[in-house]
Amino acid sequence: MNEDQQLRNQAELEVKANQKNIIEDAYYPSYHVAPPVGLINDPNGLIQWNGTYHLFYQWMPFKTGHGSKFWGHLSSANLVDWTRHAAALTPSDWFDKDGVYSGSAIEKDDQLYLFYTGNVKTDDIRDAYQCLATSTDGIHFEKEGVQISVPEGFTAHFRDPKVWKKDDKYYMVIGAQTIEEKGTVVGFESFDLKRWEFNGVLADGFGYMWECPDFFTLDGVDILLFSPQGLESHGIDYQNVHQSGYITGKLDYQNWHFDHGDFTELDRGFEFYAPQTTEDAYGRRILIGWMGVPDQDEELHPTHENKWIHQLTLPRELHVRSGHIFQKPVEELKDLREKTLYDGDVTELLELDISRSAEVNIHEIDDEKLHIDLFDYATIDFNKSDRTITLTRPRLDGNGLEKRVGKLREPLNSIQAYIDHSSLEIFVNDGELVFSSRMFAAVEDKGLTVKTNARVKVYALRSMIGR
Ligand code: FRU
Known part of the structure; x- marks a missing residue:
C-alpha cells in the first residue's frame, strides 16, 4: 500500500475508534460542520461542481492540535446536509509532507482542479510549494505536484492559493510575507492553469503576514478578503489574536493595480478566521469560515477531551450595500x-x-x-x-x-x-x-x-x- 492510502486508512481508523464518544459529546454540533475526529481549521476548495457542493477543510485526524494537515472532504446537494468522504488529500509526498495546507478549487474541461500549498519543514527550515491535484469524479484526486515556487523577495510564508477565472484568463492570489516581514497578497495569471506568470503585489500595508486571500466581484465591487496577522487592537476593533476582513475597490487587471479603501473586519465574534467563498450556479456568492482562531490554547476547549476541536460557520450569502459586506445565512437553512x-x-x-x-x-x-x-x-x-x-x-x-x-x-x-x-x-x-x-x-x-x-x-x- 502506498503512503497516501496508508495515511487515509489511518485517519479512517481514528474516526471509527472515536466516533461514538464524539457524536455523544453534548458540545458536538448537530447542523454545523465539525471534524469527525481531531482538529478542523480553514474551509478549503469550496465549489459547486456538476450541481453538488464540495467542501474541503484543513484536517488533523490524529490530535486536537495543528500539524501535518489533510484535506477532509464533504459534499452536499443543499448546503444543509453534508456527506463525509474519505480524505481528499494526505501529506504523503516530499512537497507536502508537513501539511497539505489551504487552497481552492476550480473547474476546467469537466475536471476539478484543487490548488493548495505543500508545507515542508526540514530542521526548522520552512518551504512552501503551490501544488495541483485534479479529479474527474470529485472523489479521487490525482496529485500533479509543484506548480509554483516562492518568488524572490518573499519568505516561505507564502500560501493559500485562491484561483478564479475572468474572461479567458485564470488568476491566483496568495497570502505572503516579504523578506522585510510585511504581510501582503500577491497574484499570478495563467491561460491554462498550468503555466503561471507572477503579477506581483496586489495589496499590502499593515501586519506581518496575510493568510487565506480570496478575490471576487460582487454587486459591481471588487473585493479582497484576507486574514492579516499582527494588527494591534484598536478601540472595539481587532480584538481577536488575528483578524479576518476585507478591502473593496477596483482592480485594474492589465496593470495589476488594486485601488482600494480601508480594511474592515468581517465578523465581530470571538472565533472567526480564514473564510473562503465561491459563486454557485444561482450566481450567489457563498462564504464559509472557520469558527476558530489560530494560537488559541486548545486545552481551553472542553471538547479536546473527546478528541475533537473547532467547527466551521454556516454558509452565508454575501451582498454589498453602501460599500459594506452583508452576510446572511443561506435561504436553504430554513429547512432545518x-x-x-x-x-x-x-x-x-x-x-x-x-x-x-x-x-x-x-x-x-x-x-x-x-x-x-x-x-x-x-x-x-x-x-x-x-x-x-x-x-x-x-x-x-x-x-x-x-x-x-x-x-x-x-x-x-x-x-x-x-x-x-x-x-x-x-x-x-x-x-x-x-x-x-x-x-x-x-x-x-x-x-x-x-x-x-x-x-x-x-x-x-x-x-x-x-x-
Ligand atoms: C490559516 C492557516 C493557513 C494555512 C493553514 C494550515 O488558519 O494558517 O495559512 O494554510 O491554516 O492549516
Missing part, C-alpha cells in the same frame, strides 16, 4: 426548522426553555434597549445611544468575562441567532454585523431570556442528514 417554539409579540420579557439546537428571530424591535441571555452563559446587549451590540461570555480560562462589540450604521431592526450546542452565530440587521462564537455553557441550562418589545419567533432545529 423542525418545530416552532414561540411565535408572537413580546412586551418587555420572554422566558423560554430552548434546547441547544435552535434559531431565534427578533424583529420589529421597538425599544430603546435589548438584552438577551442564553443559558446563563452568553449575553447580547444593544445600546441605542451609540448603536453598539455587545456579546459577553466567560473567558475560556474561567477568569471573568470577555466582550466583543460591533457598531451598527443603521438603527437596530432585527437579530437572528443560530445556536448549535457549543456555538452561537448572531446576524444583526440582515447581516450588517455578524458575531461567530463558541459557547461552552453548562449542559443542564436550558433558558433563553429576551428583554425588549418586539416580534419573536423561535424554532427548534433538526440535525443535518449525514451527521
Whole structure:
C-alpha cells in the first residue's frame, strides 16, 4: 500500500475508534460542520461542481492540535446536509509532507482542479510549494505536484492559493510575507492553469503576514478578503489574536493595480478566521469560515477531551450595500426548522426553555434597549445611544468575562441567532454585523431570556442528514 492510502486508512481508523464518544459529546454540533475526529481549521476548495457542493477543510485526524494537515472532504446537494468522504488529500509526498495546507478549487474541461500549498519543514527550515491535484469524479484526486515556487523577495510564508477565472484568463492570489516581514497578497495569471506568470503585489500595508486571500466581484465591487496577522487592537476593533476582513475597490487587471479603501473586519465574534467563498450556479456568492482562531490554547476547549476541536460557520450569502459586506445565512437553512417554539409579540420579557439546537428571530424591535441571555452563559446587549451590540461570555480560562462589540450604521431592526450546542452565530440587521462564537455553557441550562418589545419567533432545529 502506498503512503497516501496508508495515511487515509489511518485517519479512517481514528474516526471509527472515536466516533461514538464524539457524536455523544453534548458540545458536538448537530447542523454545523465539525471534524469527525481531531482538529478542523480553514474551509478549503469550496465549489459547486456538476450541481453538488464540495467542501474541503484543513484536517488533523490524529490530535486536537495543528500539524501535518489533510484535506477532509464533504459534499452536499443543499448546503444543509453534508456527506463525509474519505480524505481528499494526505501529506504523503516530499512537497507536502508537513501539511497539505489551504487552497481552492476550480473547474476546467469537466475536471476539478484543487490548488493548495505543500508545507515542508526540514530542521526548522520552512518551504512552501503551490501544488495541483485534479479529479474527474470529485472523489479521487490525482496529485500533479509543484506548480509554483516562492518568488524572490518573499519568505516561505507564502500560501493559500485562491484561483478564479475572468474572461479567458485564470488568476491566483496568495497570502505572503516579504523578506522585510510585511504581510501582503500577491497574484499570478495563467491561460491554462498550468503555466503561471507572477503579477506581483496586489495589496499590502499593515501586519506581518496575510493568510487565506480570496478575490471576487460582487454587486459591481471588487473585493479582497484576507486574514492579516499582527494588527494591534484598536478601540472595539481587532480584538481577536488575528483578524479576518476585507478591502473593496477596483482592480485594474492589465496593470495589476488594486485601488482600494480601508480594511474592515468581517465578523465581530470571538472565533472567526480564514473564510473562503465561491459563486454557485444561482450566481450567489457563498462564504464559509472557520469558527476558530489560530494560537488559541486548545486545552481551553472542553471538547479536546473527546478528541475533537473547532467547527466551521454556516454558509452565508454575501451582498454589498453602501460599500459594506452583508452576510446572511443561506435561504436553504430554513429547512432545518423542525418545530416552532414561540411565535408572537413580546412586551418587555420572554422566558423560554430552548434546547441547544435552535434559531431565534427578533424583529420589529421597538425599544430603546435589548438584552438577551442564553443559558446563563452568553449575553447580547444593544445600546441605542451609540448603536453598539455587545456579546459577553466567560473567558475560556474561567477568569471573568470577555466582550466583543460591533457598531451598527443603521438603527437596530432585527437579530437572528443560530445556536448549535457549543456555538452561537448572531446576524444583526440582515447581516450588517455578524458575531461567530463558541459557547461552552453548562449542559443542564436550558433558558433563553429576551428583554425588549418586539416580534419573536423561535424554532427548534433538526440535525443535518449525514451527521
Ligand atoms: C490559516 C492557516 C493557513 C494555512 C493553514 C494550515 O488558519 O494558517 O495559512 O494554510 O491554516 O492549516
